[in-house]
Amino acid sequence: MNSFAADVEALAKRVRGPVLTPRDEGYDTERAGYQLARWHRPDLVVGATGAADVRAAVAFAGDHGLPVAVQGTGHALAGTAGEGGVLINTSRMTGVRVNGRARTAWVAAGTRWDEVIHEAAAAGLAPLSGSFPGLAVVPYTLAGGLGLLSRRYGYAADHVRALDVVTADGLLRHVTEVSEPDLFWALRGGRDNFGVVTAIELDLVPVTTLYGGSLQFAGELAAEVFDTYLSWTATVPDEMSSSIMQMSYPDLPAFPEALRGRQAVHVRIAYAADVLDDAESLVAPLRALGPTGDTLGVLPYTEAGSIHADPPFPGHVEAGTALLGDLDTAAVRAILDQAPPHAPLPHVFELRHLGGRLAHPPAVGNAVGNRDARFLLNVISRLERAEITEVRPAHKRMFEAVAPWSTGGRLLNFMNGEDAAQQVRSAYDPEDYRRLTEIKAVYDPGNTFRLNHNIPPADDREHDRRAGMAPATVPVTPAT
Numbered sequence: 001m002n003s004f005a006a007d008v009e010a011l012a013k014r015v016r017g018p019v020l021t022p023r024d025e026g027y028d029t030e031r032a033g034y035q036l037a038r039w040h041r042p043d044l045v046v047g048a049t050g051a052a053d054v055r056a057a058v059a060f061a062g063d064h065g066l067p068v069a070v071q072g073t074g075h076a077l078a079g080t081a082g083e084g085g086v087l088i089n090t091s092r093m094t095g096v097r098v099n100g101r102a103r104t105a106w107v108a109a110g111t112r113w114d115e116v117i118h119e120a121a122a123a124g125l126a127p128l129s130g131s132f133p134g135l136a137v138v139p140y141t142l143a144g145g146l147g148l149l150s151r152r153y154g155y156a157a158d159h160v161r162a163l164d165v166v167t168a169d170g171l172l173r174h175v176t177e178v179s180e181p182d183l184f185w186a187l188r189g190g191r192d193n194f195g196v197v198t199a200i201e202l203d204l205v206p207v208t209t210l211y212g213g214s215l216q217f218a219g220e221l222a223a224e225v226f227d228t229y230l231s232w233t234a235t236v237p238d239e240m241s242s243s244i245m246q247m248s249y250p251d252l253p254a255f256p257e258a259l260r261g262r263q264a265v266h267v268r269i270a271y272a273a274d275v276l277d278d279a280e281s282l283v284a285p286l287r288a289l290g291p292t293g294d295t296l297g298v299l300p301y302t303e304a305g306s307i308h309a310d311p312p313f314p315g316h317v318e319a320g321t322a323l324l325g326d327l328d329t330a331a332v333r334a335i336l337d338q339a340p341p342h343a344p345l346p347h348v349f350e351l352r353h354l355g356g357r358l359a360h361p362p363a364v365g366n367a368v369g370n371r372d373a374r375f376l377l378n379v380i381s382r383l384e385r386a387e388i389t390e391v392r393p394a395h396k397r398m399f400e401a402v403a404p405w406s407t408g409g410r411l412l413n414f415m416n417g418e419d420a421a422q423q424v425r426s427a428y429d430p431e432d433y434r435r436l437t438e439i440k441a442v443y444d445p446g447n448t449f450r451l452n453h454n455i456p457p458a459d460d461r462e463h464d465r466r467a468g469m470a471p472a473t474v475p476v477t478p479a480t
């Protein structure tokens with residue numbers, strides 16, 4: 001047995017979860033995620049059961065000079081999958097504890113939103129979850145987290161109170177605004193560049209019901225529906241979150257006959273005011289366009305996942321994203337000209353309405369950037385239905401077409417294309433990106449956490465600026 005194999009065997013004895021190399025049965029299952037088009041190919045995958053396993057895995061990587069990757073539910077693999085190193089799978093690390101009086105939830109690293117939504121609802125509260133409740137809470141939140149309640153309350157990252165994180169030196173730190181302010185700022189937006197978060201403490205909000213659902217329109221009405229939707233978004237209150245999506249339905253029996261081989265436009269609504277009495281009058285201009293399907297109504301937050309009805313099963317997906325400013329009729333034409341029926345791809349594209357509270361800095365600053373954007377454009381194609389060689393140029397054409405309206409920024413959570421690595425800077429305001437590289441140089445100078453949307457450490461010339469930023473030499477022991 002060579003020394004690496006002996007060390008792997010020793011690690012397997014220290015860790016409660018599985019420790020698997022590419023030769024071991026179960027390796028593929030352990031590294032599988034929801035995104036099937038790209039996978040991590042680590043030298044070693046550790047199925048962590050808790051912070052002690054994470055510490056052991058990070059220490060092992062440090063001893064062998066290996067990079068570390070982390071995987072929650074693996075939706076973002078198209079932008080983050082890497083070769084070699086140690087992959088830590090957090091999917092066994094689940095658990096939620098709600099404090100109804102403090103309106104907070106403590107959430108373990110691999111927990112999905114649906115668990116938190118369920119526990120919070122019992123206390124008359126809701127988390128700032130996104131369109132799909134099957135996403136892991138921690139990666140979603142660390143990258144910002146744009147949710148159904150975000151125009152009212154802001155990004156999920158704006159509502160983090162504390163984090164437990166294993167840093168590259170193998171230490172477990174309890175990070176708050178007070179204990180390690182620079183790391184606290186950087187983790188909320190800089191995601192996995194500073195360590196493996198083992199648990200997070202989040203604010204919950206007093207929301208139990210929404211007025212929400214979707215309106216479905218025939219594809220032939222796309223121009224009129226997009227134009228009306230865009231003017232409508234300029235009139236709505238901050239409690240109204242919404243998006244518009246066009247989807248090209250495959251000609252398959254799994255879909256309703258009326259949709260097969262055709263396009264449909266869906267407007268998705270999540271209205272979260274304290275009193276919902278004016279909801280019907282607010283959506284009246286959209287209803288007046290003559291939807292062929294209408295699911296709008298009052299629903300409990302526990303059913304909020306039905307609003308977008310994102311597919312819960314894994315798939316081969318290529319996606320791209322851009323942040324846009326105010327949009328006009330010319331922008332709508334530019335987008336629709338690059339989509340079916342005028343162009344063969346993408347299969348799905350959506351505009352999510354930003355602004356409201358998203359445009360304001362949080363009470364305690366963080367690294368989430370691009371708060372001036374008005375819309376998020378996401379462009380998605382299924383690789384089961386088209387070759388990657390057709391998909392990439394089609395997506396590129398769409399982003400070129402909207403360039404006049406682009407802010408140049410992106411949201412990390414939606415950065416999934418082949419060139420995601422080159423796009424990382426665009427997720428941050430320039431001064432914040434510089435600060436992130438400086439904090440990286442303090443907490444991860446060897447760039448152990450580089451199999452991701454990477455923020456490299458600032459080089460030595462930045463040393464003077466980093467002097468006042470030393471990490472706590474005796475990390476605070478997590479209270480949880």
Ligand SMILES: Cc1cc2nc3c(=O)[nH]c(=O)nc-3n(C[C@H](O)[C@H](O)[C@H](O)COP(=O)(O)OP(=O)(O)OC[C@H]3O[C@@H](n4cnc5c(N)ncnc54)[C@H](O)[C@@H]3O)c2cc1C
Nearest residue numbers: 070071072073074075076130131136139145146192197413
């Ligand atoms: C159907 C669908 C709907 C979506 N809807 C929304 C939405 O409404 N709003 C939104 O903001 N985003 C949305 N997203 C994007 C989603 O938030 C990101 O893809 C997110 O990263 C998914 O979490 P995951 O566990 O699948 O990530 P993974 O692919 O497992 O990981 C993503 C990244 O997070 C890092 N990471 C994972 N766990 C940890 C940890 N414990 N500590 C540190 N870093 C970690 C990984 O290193 C990796 O770089 C959606 C994605 C999909 C596929």
